[in-house]
Amino acid sequence: MKALWKPLFGSPLNVVLTACMLALFYLTVPPFLHWALANATWDGLSRKACAPDGACWAFVRARFPLFIYGRYPQPERWRVDLAFVLLVVISAGTLFAPRRRGWWLLALLVVMPIVGTVLLVGGVFGLEPVPTGDWGGLMLNVVLTFVAVVGSLPFGILLAFGRQSTLPVVRWGSIGFIELWRGSPLLAVLFTGLIMLPMFLPNGVTVDNMIRASVVLTLFVSAYMAETVRGALQGVPSGQTEAALALGMHKFGAEILVVLPQAMRLAIPGIINIVVDLFKDTTLVSIVGLFDLMGVINQSLKDPNWLGLAMEGYTFAMALFFVACLVISLIGQTLERQYGSAARAPRR
Amino acid sequence: MTTRPGWSLSRPARAWLWQLLAVAGFAALVLWLGHNARINMAQRNITFGFDFLLHPAGFDIPFHLLSWQLTDTYGRALLVCSLNTMLCASMSIVLASALGLLIALMRLSGNPLAAGTARTVMEVVRNTPQLMQIFFIYVAVLQSLPVPRQSIVFGWGFFLNVRGLLIPSPDIDSRMLLLGCMVLALAVAGWVARPPGSIAGVIVGPMLLLAWAIAAAFSATWDLPAMHGFNFTGGLRIPPELLALWLGISIYTSAFISEIIRAAILGISYGQTEASLSLGLTRGLTMYLVILPQALRTLIPPLTSQYLNIIKSTTLGAAIAYPEILQIFGRTVLNQSGRAVEVMALLISVFLSVNLLVSAVMNRWNRRLMAQGR
Numbered sequence: 001m002k003a004l005w006k007p008l009f010g011s012p013l014n015v016v017l018t019a020c021m022l023a024l025f026y027l028t029v030p031p032f033l034h035w036a037l038a039n040a041t042w043d044g045l046s047r048k049a050c051a052p053d054g055a056c057w058a059f060v061r062a063r064f065p066l067f068i069y070g071r072y073p074q075p076e077r078w079r080v081d082l083a084f085v086l087l088v089v090i091s092a093g094t095l096f097a098p099r100r101r102g103w104w105l106l107a108l109l110v111v112m113p114i115v116g117t118v119l120l121v122g123g124v125f126g127l128e129p130v131p132t133g134d135w136g137g138l139m140l141n142v143v144l145t146f147v148a149v150v151g152s153l154p155f156g157i158l159l160a161f162g163r164q165s166t167l168p169v170v171r172w173g174s175i176g177f178i179e180l181w182r183g184s185p186l187l188a189v190l191f192t193g194l195i196m197l198p199m200f201l202p203n204g205v206t207v208d209n210m211i212r213a214s215v216v217l218t219l220f221v222s223a224y225m226a227e228t229v230r231g232a233l234q235g236v237p238s239g240q241t242e243a244a245l246a247l248g249m250h251k252f253g254a255e256i257l258v259v260l261p262q263a264m265r266l267a268i269p270g271i272i273n274i275v276v277d278l279f280k281d282t283t284l285v286s287i288v289g290l291f292d293l294m295g296v297i298n299q300s301l302k303d304p305n306w307l308g309l310a311m312e313g314y315t316f317a318m319a320l321f322f323v324a325c326l327v328i329s330l331i332g333q334t335l336e337r338q339y340g341s342a343a344r345a346p347r348r
Numbered sequence: 349m350t351t352r353p354g355w356s357l358s359r360p361a362r363a364w365l366w367q368l369l370a371v372a373g374f375a376a377l378v379l380w381l382g383h384n385a386r387i388n389m390a391q392r393n394i395t396f397g398f399d400f401l402l403h404p405a406g407f408d409i410p411f412h413l414l415s416w417q418l419t420d421t422y423g424r425a426l427l428v429c430s431l432n433t434m435l436c437a438s439m440s441i442v443l444a445s446a447l448g449l450l451i452a453l454m455r456l457s458g459n460p461l462a463a464g465t466a467r468t469v470m471e472v473v474r475n476t477p478q479l480m481q482i483f484f485i486y487v488a489v490l491q492s493l494p495v496p497r498q499s500i501v502f503g504w505g506f507f508l509n510v511r512g513l514l515i516p517s518p519d520i521d522s523r524m525l526l527l528g529c530m531v532l533a534l535a536v537a538g539w540v541a542r543p544p545g546s547i548a549g550v551i552v553g554p555m556l557l558l559a560w561a562i563a564a565a566f567s568a569t570w571d572l573p574a575m576h577g578f579n580f581t582g583g584l585r586i587p588p589e590l591l592a593l594w595l596g597i598s599i600y601t602s603a604f605i606s607e608i609i610r611a612a613i614l615g616i617s618y619g620q621t622e623a624s625l626s627l628g629l630t631r632g633l634t635m636y637l638v639i640l641p642q643a644l645r646t647l648i649p650p651l652t653s654q655y656l657n658i659i660k661s662t663t664l665g666a667a668i669a670y671p672e673i674l675q676i677f678g679r680t681v682l683n684q685s686g687r688a689v690e691v692m693a694l695l696i697s698v699f700l701s702v703n704l705l706v707s708a709v710m711n712r713w714n715r716r717l718m719a720q721g722r
Contacts, residue, residue: 007460199388
């Protein structure tokens with residue numbers, strides 16, 4: 001008790017702060033709990049079933065499958081679940097496996113995209129084909145994030161090396177590309193990509209909206225990925241390159257086999273940050289006509305049976321994003337501690 | 349190792365060959381895309397050129413700082429909506445910095461209640477999508493506000509209703525404004541020319557500005573909004589779109605700014621505080637004169653990139669129909685004129701030029717810090 005007394009009431013400033021905080025809690029927490037739990041309605045078929053001054057969670061319950069899977073046909077939803085479980089297992093393996101991490105990484109970058117595409121798109125092995133127009137909800141956010149991260153990793157690494165190249169054309173080309181994407185707002189870029197791509201393709205070639213959005217997101221994220229990887233490459237001591245060259249390795253071999261693996265270890269916290277930011281930013285695709293979680297919610301709010309339930313819809317979606325992003329951030333912090341201590345260890 | 353003369357001679361040649369190939373490949377790609385675009389545009393009867401900027405727009409911009417009429421040109425529309433973007437960006441930069449500083453100071457206060465609250469708010473804000481926060485504020489909060497007749501009254505002429513926030517607008521005397529400019533110039537000049545270590549040079553300028561602001565507030569005639577019939581007249585009305593975008597961007601970015609400020613302040617060794625306190629400075633002066641100036645050096649590059657993020661985030665206004673550059677120029681003008689390529693090129697180049705300018709300054713700054721051997 002004594003240990004708490006001083007920081008809470010030790011000085012006049014602390015007394016004022018504590019009083020302000022308690023007043024804030026009093027003004028916000030009880031009304032919120034009252035709204036979200038005590039007065040909430042959990043069951044019902046329309047808005048009319050809900051109490052007027054409580055949350056109408058019946059809306060979220062009724063729309064839950066739509067929020068998660070979009071219009072993905074119901075009998076096929078196990079495929080989405082399976083793909084998600086695979087993604088979690090392989091990602092966990094890549095980040096935390098004690099040995100053979102290279103194989104896990106290969107599984108994540110090569111096997112997972114193939115298996116995922118087969119599972120989600122279907123059309124082979126007796127799986128019912130599902131058009132990407134039916135994909136939606138949180139599933140679409142996850143898919144777009146995965147595609148953009150996996151696509152931008154190799155591309156970003158290439159750009160990072162390109163930016164460090166001694167060849168002026170390669171160097172300035174990479175710098176131009178990176179700065180072009182980093183300088184443009186994502187929404188403007190998505191807009192451009194979705195509206196203008198058809199204009200630059202040969203007549204009659206159409207690309208589906210989901211793929212357009214994935215391509216734009218991948219290119220956009222590559223620029224950020226390149227900057228993270230470049231920072232990590234600069235963090236590897238130059239003695240490593242010199243030692244590799246002294247052992248007779250070729251310049252490219254030294255970069256790829258010696259410097260890059262060490263740099264990627266340093267880059268992991270940065271990459272995790274990119275994943276979190278990207279996952280949040282995938283909601284922007286709702287503005288250009290895709291039905292991700294944000295789009296599905298905006299659409300559901302216009303349902304005449306459930307009018308005026310924006311508070312419930314957005315609170316639920318924010319809670320989903322919050323939990324997902326917090327878990328990814330915490331994983332990132334764990335890894336940072338793990339590698340941070342390894343990185344700080346004296347090198348001899 | 350034996351030297352191979354042929355090898356060393358061919359090296360630059362090989363490098364040039366590679367680069368030539370890269371340029372050729374890129375040129376081929378651009379030509380192919382351009383060729384496709386030309387065919388497509390010819391088919392749809394669209395010509396290329398920026399002459400459309402002089403054509404009359406014929407649509408209304410609901411919120412504008414400059415005067416706007418239906419007969420004005422697309423070029424003026426670009427100017428008007430760019431100003432709207434800049435207005436929202438500058439308002440957000442001010443509020444986000446203030447909120448970020450508040451959260452950072454709360455976290456550093458040592459009071460567990462304040463620190464815990466600040467931490468929770470920060471984690472919630474930065475782990476949820478920005479667009480969703482903007483929609484939450486706009487749809488769930490601002491659009492469910494009462495009609496003007498039942499406005500929420502804050503007092504001192506502040507009203508909040510479904511049409512936005514009404515605030516008193518000051519009508520400042522021109523002589524007072526002139527005095528203000530002089531005070532500002534004096535304060536900036538004093539700040540730049542202050543002798544190193546001068547406490548007065550740091551404190552007097554802000555004090556003068558504060559004094560002017562108080563004097564101006566008292567001498568100005570305030571136009572208060574008032575209810576007339578079914579609506580308000582007088583005062584300034586901040587439309588709900590601007591309000592939602594402003595609050596959404598500010599709150600989201602403040603979570604990141606608070607972390608930057610906290611890291612910068614924690615990065616200053618505690619010996620500095622101890623030394624300053626033992627010299628007899630108060631805690632407040634220690635923060636203002638010793639810690640913050642040093643923290644500012646490490647603070648400025650990441651803070652600048654957050655400010656750039658704010659400028660780019662204003663495009664989210666297109667989601668809630670705030671008349672900013674993407675909404676007006678990228679959507680309405682594009683749809684009306686059909687000049688997709690030109691419109692998007694102009695739009696992206698507006699953002700790029702702002703960005704390149706700032707990142708060039710930042711890089712130079714960074715190089716100077718590196719040169720100081722830090």
